[in-house]
Amino acid sequence: MERRIYIFDTTLRDGEQVPGARLNTKQKVEIAKQLEKLNVDIIEAGFPCSSPGDLEAVKAIARDIKNPVICGLARAVKEDIDICWEAVKEAAHPRIHVFLGSSDIHVEKKLRKDKASALRMASEAVRYAKSLCGEVEYSTEDASRSDFNYLCDVIRAVVKEGATIINIPDTVGYAIPDEFGALIRKIKENVQELDSVTLSVHCHNDLGLAVANSLAAVKEGANQVECTINGIGERAGNASLEEIVMALRTRTPLFAVHTGINAKEIYKTSRLVSRIMNIPVQPNKAIVGSNAFAHSSGIHQDGILKDRRTYEIIRPEDVGIKQHAIVLTARSGRAALKHRLGELGYELEKDVFQRVYKRFLNVADRKKEILSDDLVSIVEVELTKVAETYSFVNLQILSGNDITPMASIALKKGDDIITDASIGNGPVNAAFNSIERILGKTGQLLDFDLKAVTHGKDALGEAMVRVKIEDQVYSGTGTSPDIIEASARAYVNAFNRYFANHK
Ligand SMILES: [Zn+2]
Numbered sequence: 078m079e080r081r082i083y084i085f086d087t088t089l090r091d092g093e094q095v096p097g098a099r100l101n102t103k104q105k106v107e108i109a110k111q112l113e114k115l116n117v118d119i120i121e122a123g124f125p126c127s128s129p130g131d132l133e134a135v136k137a138i139a140r141d142i143k144n145p146v147i148c149g150l151a152r153a154v155k156e157d158i159d160i161c162w163e164a165v166k167e168a169a170h171p172r173i174h175v176f177l178g179s180s181d182i183h184v185e186k187k188l189r190k191d192k193a194s195a196l197r198m199a200s201e202a203v204r205y206a207k208s209l210c211g212e213v214e215y216s217t218e219d220a221s222r223s224d225f226n227y228l229c230d231v232i233r234a235v236v237k238e239g240a241t242i243i244n245i246p247d248t249v250g251y252a253i254p255d256e257f258g259a260l261i262r263k264i265k266e267n268v269q270e271l272d273s274v275t276l277s278v279h280c281h282n283d284l285g286l287a288v289a290n291s292l293a294a295v296k297e298g299a300n301q302v303e304c305t306i307n308g309i310g311e312r313a314g315n316a317s318l319e320e321i322v323m324a325l326r327t328r329t330p331l332f333a334v335h336t337g338i339n340a341k342e343i344y345k346t347s348r349l350v351s352r353i354m355n356i357p358v359q360p361n362k363a364i365v366g367s368n369a370f371a372h373s374s375g376i377h378q379d380g381i382l383k384d385r386r387t388y389e390i391i392r393p394e395d396v397g398i399k400q401h402a403i404v405l406t407a408r409s410g411r412a413a414l415k416h417r418l419g420e421l422g423y424e425l426e427k428d429v430f431q432r433v434y435k436r437f438l439n440v441a442d443r444k445k446e447i448l449s450d451d452l453v454s455i456v457e458v459e460l461t462k463v464a465e466t467y468s469f470v471n472l473q474i475l476s477g478n479d480i481t482p483m484a485s486i487a488l489k490k491g492d493d494i495i496t497d498a499s500i501g502n503g504p505v506n507a508a509f510n511s512i513e514r515i516l517g518k519t520g521q522l523l524d525f526d527l528k529a530v531t532h533g534k535d536a537l538g539e540a541m542v543r544v545k546i547e548d549q550v551y552s553g554t555g556t557s558p559d560i561i562e563a564s565a566r567a568y569v570n571a572f573n574r575y576f577a578n579h580k
Contacts, residue, residue, distance in 0.1 A: 080334045082325060083301040085277065086112050086318060087121040088350055089138075090150055091303075091310040097523070097543045097550035098309070098354040101577065102134040104461065109138045111349050112145065112306075115342040117318075119146040121174065121303075125164035126157045132164050139168035148172040148214065153202035162209040172242075173206040175199075176216035179223040179231050192227055200234045207239035214242035216279065221245075221252040221260065229267050236268075242275040242301060247290055250283025250313060258293030265298050277301035280316045282308060287316035292324055295332060306350040307358050307365065319343045319364040319396065327390055344397040345422055352457045355541050355552030357526050364396055397422075404448055407441035421449060423456055432459045444535050444558040451537045454530045454556045461554070466576035467516065469555075469566050470494055476504040486511040486565060508565040516572055520544035520551075527560055540567040546575045 089105055089112075092098065100108070105122070112120050122138040123131040139147045147168035151157035153175050165171040177199050178187055184195045199215070206213045215235040217228055232243055245264065247257060261278070265271055278294040278301070280287040291302050308317030322338045329335065347365040351358050360368045370393040372381050380387030404417055411434060418425060418433070425433060436455050441447050470487040484507035485498035497514040501507030505525075513519050524543035529536035538560040543552045551574040555566025 079329075080300060082295060082334045082336050083118040083275065083277075084318065084322065084336050084338055085119040085121065085148075085301050085303040086115075086117040086305065087279075087303050087315065088112070088305040088309065088318075089134075090121040090123050091315050092305040092350070092354070093123070094311050095309055095354065095356060097552045098356060099549075100134070100353065101463065102130070102137050103463075104353050105134040106137050106141055107460070108350060108353060109142050111342070111346050113142050114339065115346050116337050116339040117145055118337060119148050119172065119301075121148045121150060123164070124150040126151065126160040132160060135164035136167065139165050139171065143169050146170040146172050146212065148174050150174045150176065151202075151206070153177040153198050155202075155205055158202060158206045158209070162206075165210070170212070171210055172212040172214055173210045174214040174216065174244075175202050175206050175240075176218050176244075176246075177202070178219050179217040179228055180219035181224060182222070183219045196227075196231055196234055199231055200238050203235045203238040203240050212242070213240045214244055214277070215240040216244040216246055218246060219248045221247040221257060222249070225260075225263065225267075229264065232264065232268050233270055236270040236274055240274070242277055243271065244277040244279055244301070244303065245294070245299070246279035246303075247281055247287075248279075250281035250287065252280070252286070252290050253284075254286060254289045254293040257290040258297040261294045261297040261299050275301050277303060279303035281311065282313040282315065285313070287314070288320045288324065291316045291321055292332075295325070295334060300334075306346050307356065307362070309350070309354065309356055317363070319347060323364050323391055323396065340395055341397040348453060348457060349461075352554060353461045355543065355554060357528070357541060364391070369393075370398065399449055404446070404452060405437070405441065406446060407438060409441075409447075417449075417452065418456065421453060421456075425456070425460075429459055440537065440556075440558060444537060448531045450531045454537060454539055458554055458556050462570070463574050463577045465573050466490065467569055467573060469562075469569050472508060472562055472565055474504045474508070474561055476507075482507045484508040484511045484561075484565075486515065488512070488515050488569065504561050505564045508561055509568050512565060512568050512572070518546065518572065518575075520546040520568075520572065520575075523550060524552075525564070527564065530556065538563040540564040542567045542571050544568070544571040544575075546572065549575070549578075551575050 123135040125132040125135045135149050149161040149165045151161035161173050276299045278299045280290040304316040304318040308314045360366050372378050377388045467488045470489050473485045476482040481500050482504045483500045487496045495515050497511050499510035501510050526541040530539050539556045540563040541554050551571045553567040553571030555563045557563040
């Protein structure tokens with residue numbers, strides 16, 4: 078019998094800790110809905126005591142999402158646990174996830190306690206959480222650098238208090254696969270109480286080993302893996318969900334385990350998370366990168382044409398990458414657009430469809446053929462838009478190699494159209510300066526990323542920006558066949574996120 082591995086997704090908690098990836102409730106619910114389609118077992122929806130916004134978002138997810146377990150994170154103190162329970166209690170399947178450091182450095186330096194009192198603190202927290210919620214997970218933070226005997230003592234104590242999931246995190250990404258697998262095996266051998274408990278792992282990628290460590294743990298008997306879409310998370314990130322799932326699937330005979338993941342939703346989930354959080358996926362990223370299935374050498378292409386299996390261990394369609402190319406033109410009507418969107422997996426509400434159609438026509442007027450990826454880019458920008466305080470109307474650029482670039486921009490606020498112009502050291506800079514003059518606000522551009530959505534000279538350009546406004550970082554995206562327009566749209570989008578938070 079194959080063992081079942083439970084997939085615990087923490088994109089909305091660990092992943093959201095990435096600077097500039099802060100989400101509002103609507104965006105979090107949107108991602109949670111897609112995670113439900115992906116059929117993850119557990120959604121860690123947030124850290125409810127970290128902010129009122131996070132509490133509200135976890136509550137909304139608990140109300141809206143029915144199938145997966147909805148989990149909230151809490152430090153091992155009563156106030157955190159109370160707020161966490163408040164956040165998840167309406168879920169069909171709630172879980173409280175309590176964590177406390179177990180390594181010497183965490184216990185002594187961070188908590189400023191001795192081990193005996195830290196252990197008491199853990200027991201009391203789990204007992205209290207269990208009095209509220211039937212399902213309690215306990216994380217031994219920094220487990221991979223903890224004293225082994227103490228680690229086992231903590232596990233025994235919290236299991237006795239009712240924790241039914243024990244998580245062994247490699248919090249700082251320090252472990253090496255053989256060693257981490259051995260740690261899991263040793264814990265299982267030493268703690269008999271674990272027989273009725275789910276053993277979980279949570280690996281970070283500081284040495285690029287998060288997925289390898291998680292797989293080593295699965296081989297040694299771990300049956301829950303904590304991971305994130307695209308591997309995002311603190312610092313170098315977490316183990317990537319898509320890599321774990323596809324490794325287990327591609328090498329089923331070796332691992333003899335299975336997950337409940339609906340792999341055909343992987344690509345769509347990856348795109349959605351990248352877009353909403355404004356974190357681009359590197360082209361060579363395994364499973365979901367734009368080059369993950371591109372065969373460029375002649376010998377490989379020849380092999381692929383003869384039999385795909387010569388150089389392909391996963392079929393792109395298995396993870397939901399659709400490969401039919403040509404789609405629509407400016408003359409395609411609403412029905413054709415709706416049909417193609419349906420094929421791509423989008424059921425849009427009327428007003429969103431209306432916006433997408435308008436934008437589609439605008440783009441199709443300038444770019445002859447609209448390919449699937451263009452359409453996905455247009456839809457996702459519309460889907461992830463926040464309420465727009467300012468909307469983009471038009472732009473004119475005067476630029477060349479021996480004149481000072483100048484941009485004139487028109488934005489709409491309510492019923493008013495506001496126009497202003499500025500020079501800059503390049504056309505994009507001039508456009509951003511004009512936008513700031515209209516908004517009466519300045520930002521510091523931290524990151525600017527521009528890429529072509531599809532191939533060819535008339536490809537649709539997609540811009541992503543991260544802007545520091547006051548002391549917070551906001552990100553924005555924009556697409557257009559004109560890269561300066563795409564950049565301007567992204568810049569306005571980032572400021573709209575700022576305005577949405579400062580009403
Ligand atoms: Zn983490």
